[in-house]
Amino acid sequence: MKKNNVELIWSIGELSGLFEKRTNMGGFLQDVVERIAHHMASDVCSVYLYDEEADTLVLRATYGLNRELVGQVQLRLGEGISGSALKELRPIREARASRSPRFKPIPNLGEERYESFLAVPIKRGLNRIGVMVLQHQRPDFFDVQDARAIQAIASQLAATLENVEILMEIHGSRAQPGEVTREAEPRVFSGRPLSEGIAFGGSVSFGQRTELIHAEHAAGSDVEHGLERFRAALRSAQEQLETLQVEIEDDFADVASLIFNSHLLMLKDDEFSGAMTREIENGVSPEQAVITVVNRYVTLFSQSKNSRVQEKTQDVKDLGHRLVRNLSGDADVEGDYRDQVLLATELYPSELVKIAAQQPEGLILQDGGVTAHIAVLARSMALPVVLCRDDRLFSQPDGTRLLIDAFEGTIYVKPEADVVERYRENLEAAKKTPAADIPEITVSLDKERIQLLANINIFHDARAAQANKAEGIGLYRSEFPFIVQNTFPSEEEQYRIYRQVITSMDGKPVTMRTLDVGGDKILPHTELRETNPFLGFRGIRFCLAHPDIFRDQLRALLRAGEGADLRLMLPMISSVDEFDSALEILNQCRSELSHEGIAHNSQPQLGAMIELPSAVEMVHALSRKAAFLSIGSNDLVMYMLGVDRANERVGHMYIHYHPAVLRVLKRVAVAAGRARCPLSICGDAAADEKMLPFLLGIGLRVLSVEPRQLPRLKQQVTQISVRDARSVARKMLGFERVEQVRNYLEADAR
Ligand code: PEP
Ligand code: MG
Numbered sequence: 001m002k003k004n005n006v007e008l009i010w011s012i013g014e015l016s017g018l019f020e021k022r023t024n025m026g027g028f029l030q031d032v033v034e035r036i037a038h039h040m041a042s043d044v045c046s047v048y049l050y051d052e053e054a055d056t057l058v059l060r061a062t063y064g065l066n067r068e069l070v071g072q073v074q075l076r077l078g079e080g081i082s083g084s085a086l087k088e089l090r091p092i093r094e095a096r097a098s099r100s101p102r103f104k105p106i107p108n109l110g111e112e113r114y115e116s117f118l119a120v121p122i123k124r125g126l127n128r129i130g131v132m133v134l135q136h137q138r139p140d141f142f143d144v145q146d147a148r149a150i151q152a153i154a155s156q157l158a159a160t161l162e163n164v165e166i167l168m169e170i171h172g173s174r175a176q177p178g179e180v181t182r183e184a185e186p187r188v189f190s191g192r193p194l195s196e197g198i199a200f201g202g203s204v205s206f207g208q209r210t211e212l213i214h215a216e217h218a219a220g221s222d223v224e225h226g227l228e229r230f231r232a233a234l235r236s237a238q239e240q241l242e243t244l245q246v247e248i249e250d251d252f253a254d255v256a257s258l259i260f261n262s263h264l265l266m267l268k269d270d271e272f273s274g275a276m277t278r279e280i281e282n283g284v285s286p287e288q289a290v291i292t293v294v295n296r297y298v299t300l301f302s303q304s305k306n307s308r309v310q311e312k313t314q315d316v317k318d319l320g321h322r323l324v325r326n327l328s329g330d331a332d333v334e335g336d337y338r339d340q341v342l343l344a345t346e347l348y349p350s351e352l353v354k355i356a357a358q359q360p361e362g363l364i365l366q367d368g369g370v371t372a373h374i375a376v377l378a379r380s381m382a383l384p385v386v387l388c389r390d391d392r393l394f395s396q397p398d399g400t401r402l403l404i405d406a407f408e409g410t411i412y413v414k415p416e417a418d419v420v421e422r423y424r425e426n427l428e429a430a431k432k433t434p435a436a437d438i439p440e441i442t443v444s445l446d447k448e449r450i451q452l453l454a455n456i457n458i459f460h461d462a463r464a465a466q467a468n469k470a471e472g473i474g475l476y477r478s479e480f481p482f483i484v485q486n487t488f489p490s491e492e493e494q495y496r497i498y499r500q501v502i503t504s505m506d507g508k509p510v511t512m513r514t515l516d517v518g519g520d521k522i523l524p525h526t527e528l529r530e531t532n533p534f535l536g537f538r539g540i541r542f543c544l545a546h547p548d549i550f551r552d553q554l555r556a557l558l559r560a561g562e563g564a565d566l567r568l569m570l571p572m573i574s575s576v577d578e579f580d581s582a583l584e585i586l587n588q589c590r591s592e593l594s595h596e597g598i599a600h601n602s603q604p605q606l607g608a609m610i611e612l613p614s615a616v617e618m619v620h621a622l623s624r625k626a627a628f629l630s631i632g633s634n635d636l637v638m639y640m641l642g643v644d645r646a647n648e649r650v651g652h653m654y655i656h657y658h659p660a661v662l663r664v665l666k667r668v669a670v671a672a673g674r675a676r677c678p679l680s681i682c683g684d685a686a687a688d689e690k691m692l693p694f695l696l697g698i699g700l701r702v703l704s705v706e707p708r709q710l711p712r713l714k715q716q717v718t719q720i721s722v723r724d725a726r727s728v729a730r731k732m733l734g735f736e737r738v739e740q741v742r743n744y745l746e747a748d749a750r
Helices: 005-019 025-040 080-088 144-170 223-256 261-268 270-281 286-302 313-328 349-357 372-380 417-430 459-467 480-485 491-503 539-545 547-560 576-595 613-617 619-625 633-641 648-653 659-674 692-697 707-718 722-733 738-749
Strands: 044-051 056-063 074-076 092-094 116-124 127-136 188-190 192-195 198-206 340-344 362-365 385-387 401-405 410-413 449-456 473-477 510-513 566-570 605-610 628-631 679-681 702-705
Touching: 025 044, 025 056, 025 127, 025 144, 044 080, 056 080, 056 127, 056 188, 074 080, 080 092, 080 116, 080 127, 080 648, 116 144, 127 144, 192 372, 198 362, 198 417, 223 261, 223 270, 223 286, 223 313, 223 349, 223 459, 223 480, 223 491, 261 270, 261 313, 270 286, 286 313, 340 349, 349 372, 349 480, 362 401, 372 385, 372 480, 401 417, 449 459, 449 707, 459 491, 459 707, 473 702, 480 491, 491 510, 491 547, 539 547, 539 576, 547 566, 547 576, 566 576, 566 628, 576 605, 576 619, 605 613, 605 619, 613 619, 613 633, 613 659, 619 628, 619 659, 628 659, 633 659, 659 679, 659 692, 659 722, 659 738, 692 707, 692 722, 702 707, 722 738
Parallel strands: 074 188, 198 340, 340 362, 362 385, 449 473, 449 702, 473 510, 510 566, 566 605, 605 628, 628 679, 679 702
Antiparallel strands: 044 056, 044 127, 056 074, 092 116, 116 127, 188 410, 192 385, 198 401, 401 410
16 A cells, blocks of 8 residues: 555644544554555554653553553663654654564563654653654665655644643543553563562562551460560571671672671661560560551651661561561561562662662662762662662562563563563573683773773672673772761771772772762762752862862772772862872871881872863863873763753763763873873763764773673673774764764674
8 A cells, every 4th residue: 555644634624623523542642553554555553642650651652552551561771763753852763673672562462573663752841751663564665755754644633632631631531651551460560670680579668757567466465475475586586687797798708798787786676676575574475466566666866867778768678578477477587578579668778788688689769869879879789779769669568470671671470381481481592601711801902902800899799790791891980988887987998898809809900089078979868959969069179179078088098008009080070280189188198107017008000080070171181180081971962061960851861972971081081192081981871882983083092891791791892993093083073963873883783
């Protein structure tokens, strides 16, 4: 059949008018997709609508795909071709969808056989309303004309859909997301992956802070027997917690040292266990005694204005659950969460560590205010985590089987056997990369030496760095022990942590970044709340304003780096003055340590991160002063483009291949090259395969990425010739529009 765009546009206009007589939005949308498919001679036409509150696109009507999945298929903004079209607010046309890195075929929807893909966003003013998707078996079926026609239709439809909502509101029946087509509760949810992996298990909710705990009571027991059972439960709890503490101490000492300490202290505290004993002596069952006292503490702690006290609320509840479980006899010494997937509304970093220590399969988080360190920690602890705001997922009863695909951000509720099986296979395949094959050193196709280092966050990552053959550490984010332990560790404590990291690298260079708090890495205990944290008291500013804290850290670093190839790196440097002030404090620390006769590294290299436009302007001076420079592209992109790296609403504008960013990267590389100052890049752009030729082309020879990215990156470097990379860079630097760079990078990826 032939396409007829003009007739189509006319026909949809008429359809919009017809809608006002209807009451069923699902039926209306179905008419729309069928009519469009017919006029466009398209095999498939579907409409996804955007649920702003849940931040997901939901399939609302389809012609040509499996209609049983209407209302169930969900995509995040930016996910798949359709999610990307809505995120970037532009039509996306793929001649061969199966070759597109964005294509994400949804299980059982039946789209694998359709090669041509046209996704057009439906928007009205600033509002994202949805996406219209056309698919066809024949490759390259849709042309620019088709995209324009669908855009015209989409804008007409947008007005109608908005009117529909208004009409429904006037009639007092505003459409609720779940009611639009009156289908069953969704079985597939879409979220944002925070930490990669696959998890499958029964759900368990990690409750709200003020939620009370419940338990089955063993009725009719006498006081003496009750007291005996309670004491036994206390003893077991103590043994279990001590075992857990010892187990995690080995791997996670820097962030988990004494992490169960408050549980153990509370167990011994007479106010706590004593109050329970007294309740039992008054004839209350041990279970009820635990619940009563725990709830009293939960209320007390959760109402506290002090975040340190609030943070203990979950500890008390954990302890209550443990005691009740011990009383019921089904305690698990290994911890509570094996074979389970946790659902949590919000989480402190310390809670994440405690949870991870108890080895759940995965975690689903609801809170949108989750800060970067939760994601980073979860990645370090290899815990798959997805962020999903949909309340319907969080209202599932405990024990519901959940499968998390935390690569894609998909959550399956009660998945069918074939879905579980398919993921099992994926999991097995993913485990098959033998570390033995990873080369120690990396050279490009034309034999240029490229040094690949690791970004690490906690000590545990240093092992992954070694296993993946990092040539050293290019960035150690030293703030995690501070954030997780919710305190400023002493010089001695820090020394032990840093020493462990540095010695584990067997003499390879180790770049320790000094404390970079503020921005999205808030220290809970500073009680510091700023309107613009990214423009506030961050990184080196915090350290220079708190020389005592800075000194403790520098002394600990110098001592820990004794005999090692130690590099110290200053974050958020905005001026030569700041660099000099930090250098002065470092020199003082060195001479103090010498005077005190304490062994330390007396000649560490001091480098600066290039993360701010002001540092770029001063890069000539900085590259003469600093022993090395490292580009923190995560922040540099943010400050160059004025786009908050943590704000999803402007996420589509956070583009590390923006022409302005490319030019700045080049300027920094040239300046560092002229001053013969070693330069590396440690932001996420370093791990982007498509950016790799550009980075090598402008002269970067040292890249630092997450350990698990190393094997892939090493492999990719070997396939690039630096000579060719130079001409790629020249070409990319010639572009003035983001679109041109994007098209160039995408064409290259094919
Ligand atoms: C960066 O800004 O690129 C960087 C590596 O530092 P962080 O992500 O810790 O701010
Ligand atoms: Mg940074």
